[in-house]
Amino acid sequence: MKKLTHTVSITSGKGGVGKTTLICNTAIELARQGQKVLILDGDLGMANVDLMFGRRANLTLEHVLRGQQDLKDIVCPMTENIDLIAGGHGIYGMNALSSFDRQRLMDQVSLLNNQYDYMLIDTAPGIDENVLYLNSAAREIIVAVTPDPASIKDSYALIKVLHQRYRETRFSVLANMVNDEKEAKKVFERLSDVANHFLCVSLDYRGYVPLDLNLRQSTRNQSLISVTSPYSASAASIRDFASTLKTSRGVNQVKGGLQFFWQQLSGVA
Numbered sequence: 041m042k043k044l045t046h047t048v049s050i051t052s053g054k055g056g057v058g059k060t061t062l063i064c065n066t067a068i069e070l071a072r073q074g075q076k077v078l079i080l081d082g083d084l085g086m087a088n089v090d091l092m093f094g095r096r097a098n099l100t101l102e103h104v105l106r107g108q109q110d111l112k113d114i115v116c117p118m119t120e121n122i123d124l125i126a127g128g129h130g131i132y133g134m135n136a137l138s139s140f141d142r143q144r145l146m147d148q149v150s151l152l153n154n155q156y157d158y159m160l161i162d163t164a165p166g167i168d169e170n171v172l173y174l175n176s177a178a179r180e181i182i183v184a185v186t187p188d189p190a191s192i193k194d195s196y197a198l199i200k201v202l203h204q205r206y207r208e209t210r211f212s213v214l215a216n217m218v219n220d221e222k223e224a225k226k227v228f229e230r231l232s233d234v235a236n237h238f239l240c241v242s243l244d245y246r247g248y249v250p251l252d253l254n255l256r257q258s259t260r261n262q263s264l265i266s267v268t269s270p271y272s273a274s275a276a277s278i279r280d281f282a283s284t285l286k287t288s289r290g291v292n293q294v295k296g297g298l299q300f301f302w303q304q305l306s307g308v309a
């Protein structure tokens with residue numbers, strides 16, 4: 041059967057809110073549920089998804105754009121059912137391709153079609169142009185936010201610029217490092233109140249992950265909480281979050297799978 045890859049970015053206004061941690065552990069949970077996951081590491085400055093899996097991806101999208109590698113050859117296996125594409129500085133060059141190179145890339149993307157259930161896109165924090173267009177190419181944009189007022193404020197700034205410059209109207213919100221669900225809902229309401237008041241956008245609550253010192257420790261040990269302590273509070277919440285990704289809440293129905301994503305990224309769609 042044909043798979044339409046669900047392309048999901050996890051992004052944030054402020055740095056250090058847990059995007060990469062959430063992506064890697066969510067990938068583990070999805071993979072456990074038998075889903076095939078591709079991660080795109082779109083963080084140019086601090087690309088660290090591979091390290092989280094204890095691997096090193098030496099080839100990046102840059103090698104593909106320079107014509108030195110085919111896309112399928114830079115796909116780097118992380119663990120069972122999880123592959124990685126490291127963006128490197130290739131993300132910068134994506135929107136400046138000649139039509140010949142763009143077609144070449146799209147032909148290579150078509151070889152990856154139907155192979156993945158999910159593509160999870162890790163971005164740098166903030167509102168740099170490359171972050172914005174990675175997000176705008178994804179079918180679902182998940183804004184990771186913490187109870188820190190600076191995180192709520194910067195999330196709003198990110199949503200605003202994605203709305204005003206890229207006409208995005210639908211966003212999902214995942215609250216991280218909260219005490220409990222009550223606090224998560226409060227963070228969500230604070231953000232959605234201000235977004236609904238000043239912008240014409242809709243925000244969907246996608247769940248929460250509690251502040252968990254075990255998780256922090258597992259990062260220090262260069263391990264993933266969903267692998268080392270799958271029954272811890274944070275791993276259980278990440279599992280719930282991964283399960284909700286199957287529902288179409290927060291999904292932009294106009295946007296499609298892998299082909300659409302790469303076309304959009306290279307300025308075609």
Ligand SMILES: Nc1ncnc2c1ncn2[C@@H]1O[C@H](COP(=O)(O)OP(=O)(O)OP(=O)(O)O)[C@@H](O)[C@H]1O
Pocket residue numbers: 052054055056057058059060061062083086163164165216217218249250251252253255256257259260274
């Ligand atoms: N729920 C949580 N409980 C406790 N610590 C957490 C939680 N989520 C993330 N962390 C910790 O926060 C730190 C930052 O996480 P991470 O690197 O995933 O953030 P990021 O948003 O990707 O950062 P950057 O913006 O720099 O890319 C890590 O030390 C991680 O262990």
Ligand SMILES: [Mg+2]
Pocket residue numbers: 059060061083086162163
């Ligand atoms: Mg990160």
